[in-house]
Amino acid sequence: MTTSVSVEMSRICKKFGKVMANDQVDFSANAGEIHALLGENGAGKSTMMCMLSGVYRPTSGDIRLFGKSVKIRSPKDAAQLGVGMVFQNFRLVQTLTAAENIVLGEKSSFWRGSKWMRDKQEEIRGISEKFGLPFPVDRPIWQLSVGEQQRIEIVKTLYRGVGLIILDEPTSVLTPGEASQLFDTLVQLKAEGKTIILTTHKLKEVMAVADRISVMRKGRMIHTVDKSATSERELAQIMVGKEMTPPREMAKRQKGKSLLSVQHLDVLAELGRKALDNLSLEVHEGEIVGVAGVAGNGQKELAEVLSGLLPWKRGKIVFNGQEMRTASVRNAIESGISHVPENRMKSGLAGSLGVVDNLLFKSYRTKERSLLGFLRIGSNRRWSQTLVEQFDVKTPDLDTPVQQLSGGNQQKLLFAREIHREPLLMIAVHPTQGLDIGATEGVHRLLTNLRNSGKSVLLISEDLDEVLQLSDRILVIYNGGIIGEMAREEADRERIGEYMAGLRDSGEEAV
């Protein structure tokens, strides 16, 4: 097969303010290949691809598409030049139907009666059936599952007849089953002669589906190799730039007494939807309990109800021997529950406030921190300084707005606030999301230290590797209930995957 280069990016630089997101990057991909762009979070993969799809413009450098030198000024330009991108957070208008989203931006035919729409729906259905990407064309997006939404995004690019499809972290929201379905489709698209670029940080996927692999680190292109000439281990080394840490060794511990017991919990989320449905779980002293599951199966609500943010409708929560009666954040804090929420800048920290204020949020009521309602400024600063040093938070000074800190330092700060109070139970939701490998390592160390000192951790994460690495016991949440439980020794990816997809029923297991 003769290979033709469909995209060639040379000496690309991109600056955001003072930050160099891409530094002299060269990249090329061929027609009829699946090219994986591998790198950690923040390595600059997405930025590169956003320049190819016209969302950003390069600060300097050249782009050649299908043999011609081009300037991509806007996503519209990109589409006309034959580039389509499936973003990590989908670009779909929630209130419009699938078909409307796909024809969005099309200029032809000002008037669109019902016949026009029916014809389009037929055309779209044709594409979606041909490539095995099924979804209901006439339902609004907000009623569809994440997997269906991704298929819509892919069909959107195919509908526009593009030759180059970029998928940004496509599997981060999918169940293992959905992911392998997606890969089948990609192989089929490759056979049609399309170029497919896949950005990811998951090595397994890369080895499963890619033909060639380019690895980026810290804004630079490190290496491009054929899949046949490399291995998962080698890629991991190139990607992180150092030997990977093996699964964490942890001292065996005797099972402690029960700390948290949740029984038959029902929780209603917004719009009257049942977010938790008859959920029961148990956390003992001195263990890390991992909760795995695909996003949106009740993880957020579980964390919120335990930290006192959300009332429950039915069921019983017993913490440290005492039954919790009503949802009260203050009560949860005072009884020793810490919460590292899912989105640190949304509900964890106040971005425009300084380090000291953010550290004070949960302890300003104590005698050491305030007197008769007035904060003890001097002693609070000294206290903050010791915490910043102890948790190794890198900040210019104590008054810097925390939104200016890097993600890793924000998370360290959050952990400093939550851990110094010596909680009995730490609820950590996606604690390493968006962190680089060094910061991730730091967070993992904090969590294991907590466990080793006899405290408990409820680790809610979508990152299966993280759950497998840290947990003493693994629970799988699906549709608002715990449907699978296994000890660390008996955990295996495939079984967890089946639980996550709802393919296995906990009832069967029990019989």
Added chain:
Amino acid sequence: MDMLIQIIVAAVGSGTPLLFATLGGILIERSGIIQLGAEGLMLMGAVVACIAYIHTGSLAAALLAVFAVSALLGVIHGFLTVSLVSNQIVCGLAMTLFGAGLSAYLGKPYSGNPIPGSVPKWDMPGLESIPLIGDLFAHLDVLTWLSFLLVILMHLFIHRTSWGLHLRAIGDNPPTADVMGIRVQAFRYGYIVVGSMLIGLAGADMLLVYSPTWTEGMTAGRGWIAIALIIFARWNPVRALFCAYFFGALDTVGFRFQLLGSHIPSYFLKMIPYLVTILVLMYLGWRNRNKPSGSPEALGMPYIREQRF
């Protein structure tokens, strides 16, 4: 029966300015821009209509002047909210205060002067012979007919045209619309200008049809009611028609009570529409507490492309 027909006719009369303003507001807000300047725009529309009509003696010229001035105000609003990305709520409030002040100043010499003519009526052929409907629709002025037409056109525009699809997309999810090749900023400008023209027309309609002399602050809060109506109508032009007439009816009911010799103080009766606004908002909030509000999701959020997301 007569009484009912009278009320409906009066409701349409006082509801039409509200309808124009609501339709204009729907157009602007559907594109994702909060529109709180309606009161000021209506006042400017009214005063410009008055001045232009008195000076030129031509209704067409008066309406053209209204369109020109409100389009200009729309461009200013667009420049502030779209190009300069300033706070949309503050911009809207500034627009209201500015419009109120300037219209009072410009209108001072014309206060109390009657306008030199009235808006022609148009009788749809054959309509008068139909009972009831004939009574309701027989003698409507052209602006009222225009408002009916506008409701239908806007409904079809939003749901049956490519531009309508773009409008819904930029109001709900501007980054997506941008990626799909829709020029978000340009469209937003356009809708702010056209919507402002409709709101200006609402003021002109008030002056030309409803109370044909200029008095300072003559809209008496109708711009604000129109903003509430946008929410009651859940950004839908057809529902806006019914909401506007409902409030138009409330407006006239107080008046009727007085004619009947009621002993309720007139201040209380004039309060009715505003009181009902509060009550209806409370009721809707309660009834729809478990539903999405139907408001454009990106309402009030400026959009700039090269932002890191």
